[in-house]
Amino acid sequence: MPFFYPFKIHTRYFTLPLKDLDMIIELTGLDEMAVKISRTKPDHVRLMDHITARLFWDLFEIEEQRVAEVERIEAELRETEERYRTVLDACPDPVVVYDTKGKVTYINSAFTRIFGWISEELKGKRLNYVPDENWPETQMMIDKVLAGESLSAVESRRYTKGGNVIDVSISTAVYLDRDGNQAGSIHILRNITSRKQEQQALRRAHDEMELRVKERTAELTAAVDQLRHEIEERKRAEVEVKKSEEKYRILFNYDPNSLFMVEMDSARILDLNRAAAKSYKYDRGELIKMSFFDLLDADDAERLSKKLGCLAKEGDYVFVPKLQAKRKDGSHFYIDLHASVGKFSERERGSTGLSLIVRTVDITLGLERQAQLIQAGKMATLGEMATGMAHELNQPLNVMRMGADFVAKMIRRGQKISDEQLLMVSSNISEQVERAANIINHLREFGRKSEFKVYPVDINEPIKNVFTIMGEQFRLRGIKVNLKLDKAIPKIMAGRNRLEQIFINLATNARAAIQERRPEEAKEITITTYPEGDWVVAEVSDTGKGIPEQIRKKIFEPFFTTKATGKGTGLGLSITYGLVRDFKGRIDVESTQDVGTTFKVCFPAYKEKMGS
Known part of the structure; x- marks a missing residue:
């Protein structure tokens, strides 16, 4: 093999002529090497060396092109990789x-x-x-x-x-x-968490809709059956009775609810159906000529009179809920009243004039069921309060025990107990017995099933009672209670027992929200009362975790709860909403995530009558 000395490749060699030994000289850059070769080798060998050198040069040229191509491809790959990385980052x-x-x-x-x-x-x-x-x-x-x-x-x-x-x-x-x-x-x-939640919500809505459709279908089926029955009765009446007044009488009498025709000005009963006589336990003749107001409690009669005073022309309508009616035997029941203005022909006078068509619906059973639901909520609340109540009762019991132990100790030692000491011990025991009795009586009063009655109430009193009962529970949980009650606030028309349940439910709800906080975070409940125009406002604020926007509209729905199974009934806020509406009030909620929640309860201010 010919001898090749190491050399460096330059692109300028591409155009140089290759003649004899000039190729070796150009490649090696060593003249003495060319001289040595020319002296020692014959021409044909030198020619072969020249050819070999030429081939070797061509190979290096090809390799140089390949390396350049590889570098170009690698640069493109780096550029492509950077482009895709930018796309992935974006x-x-x-x-x-x-x-x-x-x-x-x-x-x-x-x-x-x-x-x-x-x-x-x-x-x-x-x-x-x-x-x-x-x-x-x-x-x-x-x-x-x-x-x-x-x-x-x-x-x-x-x-x-x-x-x-x-x-x-x-x-x-x-x-x-x-x-x-x-x-x-x-x-x-x-x-896709949000999408999943929306799908679940849609699925629940779909299931609820199907259930409602089934229920509505059942109601419509029953209504159709009832309508079919009424049509059949009407057809039988049309066969038996020819006169239009008798046709009217059949329809009038077959309404399952009480119907009255009442004179506009005096409220005198002009006519009634069979259901009315049956519901109020009067004979038809006794009811005719009576005032419709005689069938109502005095306060409700006055309230109805104001409502009916707004009716003036045919087609006017008014709805008055939850009136207390009374039967002939003195028993009471609750009704919803619908009244509209229509024309009525009175046979005795042979005239036709504007009268009131009054329809009353007995809602006593519904109110009893609502009361049972409210009572169930009370019992659940009392169960939650049991631990705090035990502590509240232990304090007076401990004082009484200390007094008894003092007397027993003095007797065992044979020491005389002075009248002053006996008076002090008996006074302390008496005070603690009264304190324990007040707690027990308050619990008994709260837990008793109460009827729906409204009367002027200072809203501050039930709020104070609530925190008398629950204050120890909040203290044990490290929750600070701030009562900012306006002493000059007007009274409202409500029931004290049910007002207490409203604020117990709100306080319990606030306590549960605050317990989700970390131990080092602020734990406070603030109750504020103040007048606002013709309204009395009570705000219950907490420093809890807040209520997410997506569930805020559902919190007043029955049985809706965010607590784990077995930890809550989902009735507290639903019952609270119903009680507030019963007292003609309204309830709103404002909440900020990780800051807290405020429930704002508003009731119409009570305006005392002149001369009362």
Whole structure:
């Protein structure tokens, strides 16, 4: 083989002529080497060396072109990689890239924002964030990725760094190295938690709608049956009676609710149906010519008179709820009253004039059921208050025991007890007995089933009573209670017992919200009362976790609760809403997440009558 000395390649050599030994001289740059070769080798050998050198040069030229091409391709690859990395970083959905061993090689900023981990925490490590119950679909995805398959929109769930679980839709793709071998996989996770919640809400709404449709269908079926029955009765009446007045009488009498025809000015009863006579236990003749107001409690009669005074022309209508009516035997029941203005022909006078068509609906059974529900809420509240009440009663009992122990100790020692000492001990015992009796009587009064009655009440009194009962419970839980009660506030028309239940429910709700706070955070409940125009306002504010916007509109629905199963009935705020409405009030809620909640209860201010 010919001898070649090391040399450096330059592109300027491409245009130089190659003649005899000039090629070697140009390649090596050593003249003495050319001289040596020319002296020692024959011409044909020198020619072969020249050819070999030429071939060697061509090979280097080809290699130089290949290296340049490789560098160009690598630059394009780096540019492409940077472009795709920019795209992945800008992707709004979380992206995670794994190698073939399942270790993380890349996460984008959206992954950090939603799941909480940063790149330095995960790079080169396995990411264990799959809940146990979601391993079946996850293992299926792993198997398909290892088999080189891509997946799209597989729904699963994943843990965040903070331990929360979110719903995700996962799409995967396999990526290859330069040689076409599998290098890893790219996973895009779309957060579908909100969509899942909306789907669940829609599913619940759909189920509720189906239930309501069934119930409504049953009601309509019953109504159709009732209507069919009434039509049949009407047809029978049309066969038996020819005159239009008799047709009217049949329809009038077959209404299941009480109907009255009442004179506009004097409220004198002009006519009534059979149901009215049956409900009020009067004979028809006794009711005719009576005043309709004689069938009502005096206060309700006055309230109705004001409402009816607004009716003036045919077609006018008024609805008055929860009137207390009385029967002939003196018993009472509750009614809803509907009154409208119509024309009535009075046979005796042979005239037709405007009269009131009054329809009363007995709602006593419904109110009893509502009262039972309210009573159930009271019993549940008393159960929750039992621990605090035991502590409240232990204090007076301990004082009484100390007094008894003092007397027994003095007797055992044979020491004389002075009259002053006996008086002090007996006075203390008497005071503590009275305190315990007040607590027990208050609980008995609160727990007793109360009728719906309204009378002027100072709203501050039931609020104070509530925190007399529950104050110890709040103290034991480290909750500060602030009472900011306006002493000059007007009274309201309500019932003290049911007002107490309203504020017990609100206070209990506030206590539960505050208990979700960390121990070092502020725990306060503030109750404020003040007048606002013609209204009396009571606000119950807490420093709890707040109520999320998406459930704020549902909190007054019956049986709606955010507590775990067995921890709450979902009736407290529903009962509170109903009681407030019964007293012609309104209740609103304002809440800020992680700041607290304020319930604002408003009642019409009571205006005392002149001369009373």
